[in-house]
Amino acid sequence: MSLKIDHERCTECRMCYIVCRELDINAVYVALEPLHRIEIDIDACTYPGCTACLMYCPAEGSIVEAATGRSMVPPPPEAWQTGE
Amino acid sequence: MAELPGKALARELIDESEAESRKTPMQDVIAAVRQRGLDKDTANRLIGRLWTLERMFYYIYGGWGQGLEMNDFPPSVKYLFARQIVDDSTHEMLYMDALLRQGCVKTQKEAFRHPYGKFAVDSATAYYVFSLRNLATYSHPVRIAALNLGPKIIEFAWMEGLAEAIADPDLKQAFASQTVENKSHINMGRRIVEEFIQKPVEMELCRWACRSARQDYRRFLHETSDFALQRQTPPPPVARVRVTD
Numbered sequence: 001m002s003l004k005i006d007h008e009r010c011t012e013c014r015m016c017y018i019v020c021r022e023l024d025i026n027a028v029y030v031a032l033e034p035l036h037r038i039e040i041d042i043d044a045c046t047y048p049g050c051t052a053c054l055m056y057c058p059a060e061g062s063i064v065e066a067a068t069g070r071s072m073v074p075p076p077p078e079a080w081q082t083g084e
Numbered sequence: 085m086a087e088l089p090g091k092a093l094a095r096e097l098i099d100e101s102e103a104e105s106r107k108t109p110m111q112d113v114i115a116a117v118r119q120r121g122l123d124k125d126t127a128n129r130l131i132g133r134l135w136t137l138e139r140m141f142y143y144i145y146g147g148w149g150q151g152l153e154m155n156d157f158p159p160s161v162k163y164l165f166a167r168q169i170v171d172d173s174t175h176e177m178l179y180m181d182a183l184l185r186q187g188c189v190k191t192q193k194e195a196f197r198h199p200y201g202k203f204a205v206d207s208a209t210a211y212y213v214f215s216l217r218n219l220a221t222y223s224h225p226v227r228i229a230a231l232n233l234g235p236k237i238i239e240f241a242w243m244e245g246l247a248e249a250i251a252d253p254d255l256k257q258a259f260a261s262q263t264v265e266n267k268s269h270i271n272m273g274r275r276i277v278e279e280f281i282q283k284p285v286e287m288e289l290c291r292w293a294c295r296s297a298r299q300d301y302r303r304f305l306h307e308t309s310d311f312a313l314q315r316q317t318p319p320p321p322v323a324r325v326r327v328t329d
Contacts, residue, residue, distance in 0.1 A: 024191040032257035034264045
């Protein structure tokens with residue numbers, strides 16, 4: 001299971017980046033293209049072990065489960081149980 | 085449309101900075117990368133120093149932001165400044181990501197303590213940072229003229245050359261992807277100077293601030309290129325700058 005950013009909804013506030021760096025997971029990064037959008041490195045992301053970015057994201061639906069497209073913001077009930 | 089009052093001045097500052105941008109200490113780094121490629125340690129040294137400067141822009145812009153008051157400029161000027169703060173924070177993040185990706189540091193916290201990314205008060209980096217921060221007491225168009233029509237133009241040129249010289253696709257993109265934002269900062273600086281610098285005294289202040297910023301940035305580039313290439317060179321001759329305040 002992995003997460004990805006829905007760029008139609010993301011406001012690029014970068015809270016997810018800050019939280020991810022703070023936890024030393026470093027899965028959220030700035031894409032190396034001129035728009036510099038935020039992306040999630042699925043190899044580094046520890047979801048569902050960590051759900052911190054979901055807890056801080058202010059934009060509904062901007063982080064989704066990559067496989068299903070299910071919105072994870074606001075975090076569904078199970079995210080509160082599995083997260084750090 | 086009426087002729088904008090600061091148009092000639094903006095052109096003058098751009099021309100001076102473009103002339104200087106053709107020969108900076110970064111040319112040695114670019115030449116070395118072209119010749120030998122960019123080994124990991126050199127890349128980490130270079131990006132470590134660039135990251136150190138870039139993160140200090142939070143401190144510089146914090147000071148500048150305090151100088152902005154309600155209704156002193158149209159909202160567009162403040163929007164553009166906010167945009168520049170976001171862009172420079174993005175560039176800080178790009179360098180941080182590069183340090184992590186290159187394996188120079190394992191965590192962001194480690195980067196602050198690492199000798200390549202540590203902020204030293206007795207350095208050319210600090211000199212440049214404090215010099216920019218001190219522009220907080222000047223009007224916004226003066227400090228934007230100093231930075232956006234000075235060091236930003238020089239940075240634009242060497243960064244383009246460096247990106248072109250680097251073979252590693254990720255590192256190349258870390259620099260190349262900043263082009264659009266840097267160009268927009270230069271254009272923003274041009275527009276603000278053209279529109280808001282009207283009096284002769286303001287024009288003279290802009291010239292002085294831009295010259296000072298370029299000189300201090302040159303010192304930073306000198307220190308950075310020496311650090312990246314692991315060489316000791318004498319400091320550059322310091323031009324006398326007339327203080328008009």
